[in-house]
Amino acid sequence: MPGVLSSQSSSPEVRPATRPVSVRPDRARSASRAEFAKHPDAACAEITASLTAPRAWLSPKFFYDGLGSRLFDTITALPEYYPTRVEAEILATHQHDIARRIGERPVMIDLGAGNCQKAARLFPALRPAQYVPVDISVEYLRDTLEGLQRQFPEIAMQAVGADLSTPFDFPSTVGRDNRLFFYPGSSIGNFTPIEALALLQRMRAASARGDGVLIGVDLLKSVETLEDAYDDPLGVTSAFNLNILRHVNRLAGADFEVGDWQHIALFNAAHNRIEMHLQARRDVTVTWSGGTRRFLHGERIHTESSYKYRDEDFALLLEQAGFDDICVWHDRQDAFAVFHARG
Numbered sequence: 001m002p003g004v005l006s007s008q009s010s011s012p013e014v015r016p017a018t019r020p021v022s023v024r025p026d027r028a029r030s031a032s033r034a035e036f037a038k039h040p041d042a043a044c045a046e047i048t049a050s051l052t053a054p055r056a057w058l059s060p061k062f063f064y065d066g067l068g069s070r071l072f073d074t075i076t077a078l079p080e081y082y083p084t085r086v087e088a089e090i091l092a093t094h095q096h097d098i099a100r101r102i103g104e105r106p107v108m109i110d111l112g113a114g115n116c117q118k119a120a121r122l123f124p125a126l127r128p129a130q131y132v133p134v135d136i137s138v139e140y141l142r143d144t145l146e147g148l149q150r151q152f153p154e155i156a157m158q159a160v161g162a163d164l165s166t167p168f169d170f171p172s173t174v175g176r177d178n179r180l181f182f183y184p185g186s187s188i189g190n191f192t193p194i195e196a197l198a199l200l201q202r203m204r205a206a207s208a209r210g211d212g213v214l215i216g217v218d219l220l221k222s223v224e225t226l227e228d229a230y231d232d233p234l235g236v237t238s239a240f241n242l243n244i245l246r247h248v249n250r251l252a253g254a255d256f257e258v259g260d261w262q263h264i265a266l267f268n269a270a271h272n273r274i275e276m277h278l279q280a281r282r283d284v285t286v287t288w289s290g291g292t293r294r295f296l297h298g299e300r301i302h303t304e305s306s307y308k309y310r311d312e313d314f315a316l317l318l319e320q321a322g323f324d325d326i327c328v329w330h331d332r333q334d335a336f337a338v339f340h341a342r343g
């Protein structure tokens, strides 16, 4: 059925169509840890399962508490982190072509919206009828949206707090005509290709014939450029990676000591992906409300994969998900691609 990204319900804030968003700070805070607080046992069970796996891992979605979202924004300002810069170049250069392909007054659904800035820069060209940012870091999203709604009072805005890695419904107030799923930042690379296909299929199922997706995809390039982007000399990416431990401490009552762990970023050529890990600096025993584990000196927790694609491989995923009429734009260095495709 068009309109359903999948089947789990969420309880999003409904935003007035043409008035500034009016979430009081105290209300925003109480709703903040929303996506995890709504299902604390599920978050704890997920953390237990991944920390007790033979090779321990944590889902990258746990990076994004309020501090994690701010640290990610800081990463995007680093000279080594090219994706944000080059994607912005592509969107700015081709915004009018993109707008022509998308057509009049889309309902722009921004997945993993973060600070919403990439969508906002497209507003003048796309003139969306409705803007629906979706993010797991709900408090940060709501703070951002308040300012954005004041800047663009003519656009109806509605924040949706949801976990993209699990099925969820859109509220009925999200328009069904000319939906555009905007998924920038190469966030789709955080999913394995099989998971990415499933997410694209959910977008297709939530679209009507002719609706579109606009997706930023990071391309394969030199190992040095890739590893530098995920291991900056100022240590911002390291702080972002380590902050996951503090978030897990709060979510699962764990006793991780940040100082016991070291940030590692490496390119895994067998899987075409950058991996981030946290490596134990000494033997450590960690306890949380669902379990305990002893990590030996040098043992790692895998915290993120970021898959890098060739154009043809990502186009194939789009086709397999049921999209066609695929168009792709690159930056001048062919570092990054933005795809548009229709359902």
Ligand SMILES: C[S@@+](CC[C@H](N)C(=O)[O-])C[C@H]1O[C@@H](n2cnc3c(N)ncnc32)[C@H](O)[C@@H]1O
Residues within 6 Å of the ligand: 060, 061, 064, 069, 072, 076, 084, 111, 112, 113, 114, 115, 116, 118, 134, 135, 136, 137, 162, 163, 164, 165, 184, 185, 186, 187
């Ligand atoms: C890499 S940042 C990209 C932010 C922004 N779209 C950009 O391109 O700069 C990933 C964003 O997705 C959100 N996110 C990560 N995992 C998520 C999940 N499972 N469900 C929903 N949002 C998620 C994060 O909170 C963050 O805002």
